[in-house]
Amino acid sequence: MPRIFKNEAALTPEYIPSKLPYREEQLKELETYFSGFLENPGSMYPKVILIGRPGSGKTVTSRKFGNYVMQSSKVVRYVHVSCFLNRTLISVLKDVGLQLNIPVPKRGFSTEEMLKILLDVVKEKNIYAIITLDDVFHLVNNSGPHALGTLIRLGEEYVSRGDKYRFGIVLISQDLTFRDQLDRSSQSSLGNAIIRFEPYTKDQIFEILLSRAQEALMDGAYDEEILEMIADVAGVDEWQSNDHRGDARYAIDILWRSAKIAEMRGSDRILPEHVREAIKNTLRGIRSEELRMLPLHEKIFLLAIVRSLMKNPNSPYIPFGTAENEYQILCEQYNEEPRKHTQLWEYLKDLNMKGFVETRTSSKGMRGRTTLISIPSEPLATLEEELRKIIGGELGT
Numbered sequence: 001m002p003r004i005f006k007n008e009a010a011l012t013p014e015y016i017p018s019k020l021p022y023r024e025e026q027l028k029e030l031e032t033y034f035s036g037f038l039e040n041p042g043s044m045y046p047k048v049i050l051i052g053r054p055g056s057g058k059t060v061t062s063r064k065f066g067n068y069v070m071q072s073s074k075v076v077r078y079v080h081v082s083c084f085l086n087r088t089l090i091s092v093l094k095d096v097g098l099q100l101n102i103p104v105p106k107r108g109f110s111t112e113e114m115l116k117i118l119l120d121v122v123k124e125k126n127i128y129a130i131i132t133l134d135d136v137f138h139l140v141n142n143s144g145p146h147a148l149g150t151l152i153r154l155g156e157e158y159v160s161r162g163d164k165y166r167f168g169i170v171l172i173s174q175d176l177t178f179r180d181q182l183d184r185s186s187q188s189s190l191g192n193a194i195i196r197f198e199p200y201t202k203d204q205i206f207e208i209l210l211s212r213a214q215e216a217l218m219d220g221a222y223d224e225e226i227l228e229m230i231a232d233v234a235g236v237d238e239w240q241s242n243d244h245r246g247d248a249r250y251a252i253d254i255l256w257r258s259a260k261i262a263e264m265r266g267s268d269r270i271l272p273e274h275v276r277e278a279i280k281n282t283l284r285g286i287r288s289e290e291l292r293m294l295p296l297h298e299k300i301f302l303l304a305i306v307r308s309l310m311k312n313p314n315s316p317y318i319p320f321g322t323a324e325n326e327y328q329i330l331c332e333q334y335n336e337e338p339r340k341h342t343q344l345w346e347y348l349k350d351l352n353m354k355g356f357v358e359t360r361t362s363s364k365g366m367r368g369r370t371t372l373i374s375i376p377s378e379p380l381a382t383l384e385e386e387l388r389k390i391i392g393g394e395l396g397t
């Protein structure tokens with residue numbers, strides 16, 4: 001059986017890749033904020049906030065930073081706590097304790113007692129740690145702002161105990177609403193060190209997919225065009241703001257599913273149709289009510305795009321001109337007066353904006369710049385059938 005995967009684990013969500021394209025700067029910033037703490041543990045109490053949309057690389061970057069901490073300091077440890085899993089202060093404290101190999105009582109202790117045990121042991125054993133609270137808004141939403149406020153103001157606690165600063169803190173969230181809920185003194189103690197993670201663009205998603213594919217897949221199992229096709233649906237662009245856009249997790253998930261489908265079909269490489277199917281299983285898909293609401297000729301033009309792509313199964317893209325020719329042929333068949341070139345451009349823009357098609361401008365190979373069109377999100381045969389039904393119904397043929 002042909003092999004698709006070289007190392008399937010490299011496409012799982014927990015995997016920490018060797019390279020993190022486009023996050024070098026954020027990683028550097030983290031290192032810089034904590035350099036004083038790492039060089040001279042106990043001298044300060046750094047607190048940093050990481051903000052960004054889902055899939056923008058916050059978790060993986062902080063874990064990578066954790067590896068750096070472990071390598072660069074013999075003394076300071078790194079602790080990563082998921083507040084999705086630990087939504088109360090006591091549960092966060094227990095997890096911190098576990099990760100620091102501090103024996104924590106299983107039950108029967110209050111949050112205050114738990115905190116006291118933790119602080120006593122870190123002092124006694126001379127432990128320093130950088131603690132990341134991932135998706136910290138879950139903690140605030142579930143347990144109220146006071147839980148987080150307690151952690152943020154631990155600095156005062158150390159001082160009153162005559163101890164050094166034991167922890168540095170990284171808070172990860174999708175936005176800053178958790179901070180607004182804190183009381184004023186916690187807010188001011190938290191400070192303003194914010195590292196932002198912008199949603200990834202198509203080109204960035206492509207590079208990320210490429211680096212992950214190189215680790216996970218056999219060399220011959222994918223073309224760069226396949227990765228571009230996925231990047232088109234997952235990356236942000238000017239025309240659209242979709243919830244999934246800019247999300248590397250979504251992109252990697254599609255790649256993994258596509259590879260799985262290719263493997264199941266006994267194919268030796270991922271084909272555009274495998275990607276379409278993977279996307280269909282992953283997200284939105286095209287809804288037929290939305291198809292029905294398109295103007296008649298926009299539907300015919302979309303059908304032309306579908307048919308052109310079907311005639312060309314080895315490439316995910318067709319040039320605009322090919323779709324235009326196919327559109328003329330279809331108009332003849334339907335006995336309809338074809339719309340003008342400029343109108344077709346308007347249709348294309350609309351189809352792209354609504355997420356039915358993806359476009360990119362080619363710069364390689366062909367003379368001049370050509371607009372290339374693809375439909376990554378739906379198996380073509382299903383889409384063709386649906387469009388034919390709707391158009392036929394509308395024209396009474």
Ligand SMILES: Nc1ncnc2c1ncn2[C@@H]1O[C@H](COP(=O)(O)OP(=O)(O)OP(=O)(O)O)[C@@H](O)[C@H]1O
Binds near residue numbers: 174208212
């Ligand atoms: N620059 C990158 N290079 C390679 N892989 C990346 C990069 N950014 C993100 N990823 C991968 O994308 C997936 C999602 O990233 P991550 O979990 O860090 O997102 P997040 O910002 O924490 O999202 P959420 O807010 O939903 O938790 C992970 O599998 C991660 O390894």
Ligand SMILES: [Mg+2]
Binds near residue numbers: 058059060134
């Ligand atoms: Mg995360």
